[in-house]
Amino acid sequence: MTQATEEVGVFVDAELYARVQQFYAWHMGLLDDGAPDDWADAFTVDAAFGEPGQANSFLGREAIRASVRARAEKLAEEGVVIRHWFGMTTVDPESDGALRVRNYALTLAVAPGGPPVVRGHAVCHDRLVPDGDSWLIASRHIQPDGSTR
Amino acid sequence: MTQATEEVGVFVDAELYARVQQFYAWHMGLLDDGAPDDWADAFTVDAAFGEPGQANSFLGREAIRASVRARAEKLAEEGVVIRHWFGMTTVDPESDGALRVRNYALTLAVAPGGPPVVRGHAVCHDRLVPDGDSWLIASRHIQPDGSTR
C-alpha cells in the first residue's frame, strides 16, 4: 500500500477517498471563510509546515496558527477573499494508518470589487494521522509551481 | 447530521458523496453545453434562486428557466462558451432526506478565438430534495466572491 502513485496508480477504496475529499473541502473552507484558528486546530501539536522559497516554514501547531492568523488579518485589512481549490487528489495509506495525500492546490484571490485572479498553484503533500473519525495534519510540504507574490 | 461543517467536518458516506459529485457534473454540464431547459428542469417548481447584488433572484422553476434561457441566448449570440466547475463539495443531510450542499463555483468564459478567462467565483449553497434516484434543487443561494461583470 505504500508504493508510489507513480508506479501503478494506487487506488484507495471509495469510503476513504470520499472522506479525504470532504476533509479538504471542510478544512480549506475554514481558512477561506476566515476561521484561521479552526484551520490551525487541524494540525498536530508538533506538525511541520514547509513551503520552500516562501520563508514560510513552521514547526508546531502554534507557530502555524500565528502565521495563518497574521495572514488572515492582512487579507481582512485588504478586503481580499482567497479561495483554495484542492483537487487531483491521490492517497497512499501507510502501514501505521497514516495517509500520504497529494493535492493540486489552486489559489484564487478576489480584491474588493475585482474579478477572481489566479494567485498561485502548488502541489501540496500532506501526512494525515487518524484522529477519531477524522484526521490531523502531521506534516504539510508545499511545492510551489508559481505565484503572483 | 445537521451540524455545521464548520464544527467537525461532516462526512457523508461515499455512495452519497459520489452521487452528489455526479449530480453537479451532469447538471452544470447541461448548462455549459447549451441545454438551459434541461438545466431548469432540475429545479423544483417552487425553487428559490438568489444571487445577491446581481439583480439575479428568482422564484419558481419557470422564472429560473426564463432567466437562464435569456442568458444562454445572449452567450450564443456572443459566441461565448462558459464552463462551470463545482467542487470543494460539502454535504450536510437533513433529517427529512434533503441535503444542504455547499460548492465552490468557478466560472470560466471563452470568447471566440480567445483563451479561457476566469469570469467569476462564488460559493453556491443548495438544498437538494430527493427525486427518484436523483434530486431536484429546491433552493440555490449564490454568495459571489467576485466577477468580471
Place this chain on the structure above:
Amino acid sequence: MTQATEEVGVFVDAELYARVQQFYAWHMGLLDDGAPDDWADAFTVDAAFGEPGQANSFLGREAIRASVRARAEKLAEEGVVIRHWFGMTTVDPESDGALRVRNYALTLAVAPGGPPVVRGHAVCHDRLVPDGDSWLIASRHIQPDGSTR
C-alpha cells in the same frame, strides 16, 4: 447503462467513481511531473488521440508517445510547468466493460518566476478499457473550448 448523461444524469457507484477520479489524478500527474513515457503507457497500443483544430491527432501509443515526448522536451527547455486539472467527471459504463468518461480539463501554465496562467480549457472524452485493476485509454477525443496558443 449506455444512456447519455444528458438524459437522466447517470450515476455510477462510488467505488467506480472514486477509482476513475484517482485514475486521472495519477495519470495527469505523470505528465505534469515530467514522466511522458509513463503517461503514454496508459494508452492502448492502438489508441486514437484527437484534438480538432490543433493538428494534434495521433493513432497508436507510439505516435502518442512521440508527440508527448516532444511537447515535454519543449516545456522543459522553456522551464514551463503545466498542471492539468481534470474534473466535473461523468462516467457511462458500456456493456462490454469499457467506460465512456467525460472530464472538464483545465490547463494552467507557469513560466519561470511567473504566476500560473490559465492556458486552455477543453472537454475531454475518453474510452477506458479494463486493464487488470486499472484501465487503459483506448481513445481520447479533446473538444477544445479555447486556449492561449
